[in-house]
Amino acid sequence: MKILIRGAGDLATGIAARLYRCGHEILMTEIKEPLTVRRTVAFSRAVYEGHARVEDMEAVLAGDLEEARQILTRGDIPVMVDERADVRETFCPDVLIDAIIAKKNTGTKITDAPFVIGAGPGFTAGKDCHCVIETKRGHTLGRLIWEGTAIPNTGVPGNVGGYTIERLLRAAEEGRIEPTVSIGSQVEKGQIVAYTGGVPVYAAMSGIVRGMLQEGAEVKKGMKIGDIDARCETAHCYTISDKALAIGGAALEAVELYGRIKGKYGLVILAAGRGERFGGDKLSSQIHGRPVYQYTLDLARSFPGVEKMIVTGNERIAQAALEAGVTLVENREPDRGISWSLKLGLKAMREKKPEVEGILFCVCDQPGLRAATIQKIWNRAAVKREKIICAGHEGRSGNPVLWPGKYFPELMELEGDVGGRAVMARHPDQVEIVESRDTELRDIDRKEDLEEIWERRWGI
Template sequence: MKILIKGAGDLATGIASRLYRCGHQIVMTELEVPLTVRRRVALSRAVYEKCAQVEDMTGILVSSKQEAEAVLKQGDIAVVVDKEADTRRWFCPDVIVDAILAKRNLGTSITDAPFVIGVGPGFSAGEDCHCVVETKRGHTLGSVIWKGSAIPNTGVPGNIGGYTIERLIRAAAEGTMQAKAEIGEYVEKGQTVAVTGGVSVQAQMSGIVRGMLQNGAWVKKGLKIGDIDARCEASHCVTISDKARAVGGGVLEAVSQFEHMRDRFAFVILAAGRGERFGRNKLKESLSGKTLYQTILQKVEAFSGYPVVVVTGDEAIKREAEEKGFFVEKNQEPELGISHSVKMGLKKVLTIQEEIQGILFTVSDQPNLKISTIQRILNEAFLHPGQIICAGNEGKTGNPVLWDEKYFPELLKLSGDSGGKQIFKYHQKEVRIVEAEREELKDIDCQKDLECLRKEVGV
């Protein structure tokens, strides 16, 4: 797959190494003046050296689409100076990995690519990315988070060789950086290891210099400009760290899962109901500044890696769905019930993609449904083929529901307005529930339901 990594520092390079060795095409973006301390093991070095070698990877600085394509064709990694990551517009990556490590999101959106991964604190799975990979040293380092966020930044670096804060070298004053010790050199506590803004910087401990900013970089007072390692292993200065490999392993796990899933599943959005109990077309009712149908279209838009079919009879819904690149099947007979929409959606999916493992059916009047819950339903279906996967709470089943292909013949025989509930009772042992919050499962049947939701959100 084509993968864009935002950032080309040592951790981002560790991520790239995992993906590169699995055959993926990689483009990395960087700042005009990278501030990578462990630059000997970072492809960001290519920005000012034009070419950087880290273990068996070569990163080459490029300035155009054509140059990048030539680098990828020869099996190397393209590095581009691109603060805003506008590269994604011509590269059209399958996956974006935000490995800037700014401890906050600097502009990554879940819709920037079919699959988006946030690395470290500052991201929330299901909001600005599909998943988050933990970067804090410890028991959960490298784990993939599908709901929630990474451990918040504590401001205290991880323990290496019995040292934490002491191992950092920080700028003593704002100004130009000038190293007085080289990467790989042994230094004593109190020794001058750099000069910043004309002020000397002393080592806070003895050990080997594992990282040091390049000469000439402009730094602010207190910025991390170097790193000392008490273990004094010279090889650690020129090889990817255990932490970077662990985080890279988490990213590779998530990428591999997406790669295998994206051709197996599809979405059907059911938006053709007449709203008889509501009294009018409830899908056009507004909540938090968006109509109900716009809310579900926007959430499913986060899954652009999968085919999406919208079943509706409404022209406005049809138009907005097509603008998002979704397929539309027009239901002219809503009086035949939800079963008719289910069958229309299923048949349409099968004309788009003959071989498919399962289809996720979602209603349009469930505004509290979270993207992270949809993602976890897909994950569960991938790991448990042949099952019926649905959102639920404390044993109670709800929507959305992902039906495995083995149930398609039964779905095509449905009739009336009860949808897949007719099939559930015959396959209770095959039903797996993905736990969701109770509020997510609430749908809007009548005007009172909508009034209650508006009060909850302060409208």
Template sequence: MKVLIKGAGDLATGIGCRLHRCGFDLVMTDIPVPTTVRRTVAFSRAVYEGQAKVEDITGVLCHSLEEIQETIARDQVAVVVDEECRIREEWKPDVVVDAIIAKKNLGTRITDAEVVVGVGPGFTAGLDCHVVVETKRGHNLGRCIWEGSAYPNTGVPGMIGGYDKERIIRATDDGLFQGQVKIGDLVDKGDLVGYSGDSPIYALVGGVVRGLLQDGVEVTTGMKSGDIDPRGIVENCYTISDKAASIGGGVLEAILSLKKKKR
């Protein structure tokens, strides 16, 4: 079965890895300059590195339908730069999963494929997709929503290790981002972690740098540029998160449930 996933960030990649292991053929799309901070577990990295390995699965940047087919034949995930998702018309997927996590619908329609799944807020089951998968941490994380929408975006990140908004590394000015640490580094509160333009960015909490933008990305004041995990477990920087795995399970359930109903 052919699945097109819009987005190739860490949550989309968690979905993609779960589907790939279950035998689905995958194409994932992203923008020309991805802004994924958890780059070590995201296929979006393939956009500027050519390929990206996440756990035991490799994503490869493709430029044509022929390259996509060759990549899938090698049991790899095809990644394409396609902000408008034009590849949908050419590849004709059975399933479309919108995992851009934009907190709003950027153009997905329920008619885009036989099965259309919206991930997170911004979608309404039965209106612009067949089913929505919840992305908010808590009791309903990963749950399939067959009527209505996911929890609205609160603007406050989920609590990890007793911290929420303090975990986020945010740009302090407009300009180009330049990291002063690497993903996997341990930092203390107050440490210099990067610059946005000429403006320094300091850690608001101690822990391990779990995510960080690639150098040279243009950022604006307040833009999410990284992520610190106060639990300080370095190994977690290189494996799919519990949240991404739960959402991936929800998407898998959604696809198989809808296919069963259609039979």
């Protein structure tokens, strides 16, 4: 797959290494003046040196996408100066990984690529990316987070060789850095290791200099400019760290899982109900200032790599769906019940994507449903390919439901106001429930439900 990595520091390089060695195409972006402390093991060095070799890999500075493609053809890794990663618009990556490690999101959106990964604090899975990688040293390092966030930044560096805060070198003053030692040098506590803005920076411990900013880099007072390692292993200065490899392994796991999902499934939204119990057009009713149907369409936007369709006879919904990139399947006979909508969507999806292995059916009146839950359903389907996967809470199944192709014939035999639940009842041992919040499963049948869902979902 084509993978765009924002950032080319040491941790981003660990991610690139894992993916590159498994045969993926990697393009990395950086800022004009990278501030990577562990630059001997970072591809960001290519920005000011023209190329950077790390272990058995070569990164080369590319001036534009055409040059980047030539570098990819040679089997190397292109690095572009592109702070906002605008190249994604023309490179069209399958996966975008934000590995800037800025401890905040600097602009990455879940819609930037079919699959988006955020490394470290500042990202929320299901909101601005599809999954988050834990980057904090400790028991959870390298774990994939499919719902929620990574551990917040504590401001205290991880323990390496028995030291935390002491191992960091920080700028004594604003200005340009002038190192007095090199990466790999042995230093003693109290020794001057650099000048920043003309002011000396002293080592707070003895050890080996594992990282140091390049000479002439512009720094701010208090900024991290170097790193001392008490273990004094010279090889550690020139090889990718255990932390970077753990994070890279997590990225590889996520990418490989996405590879099992990519192109395999479709999404069909059912929005042709008559709203008899509600007493009118419930999908156009307002919740929190937006029509009910808009919440499901917004969820659909979170999965740009998935073929999406909506079954409806409502012109307003049809227009909003087209604006959201969702293909319209018109239902002119809503009186034929939910089975008719289901069959229309199933038939249209199979005609457009004959190779589809499964279809996720969503109803349009669940405004509390979250992208994280849909992603977890895709994930479960990737490893439980023959199972019926649905959202649920404490053993109670609900919508949405992902149907593997083996059940398509049974779904096409449904009649009247009978939905897929009848097929599930015939195969109870084939149903897998993905745990979700109770508020996500609540749909709107009555006007009272609008206020109840509003209060439960937003806590108003």
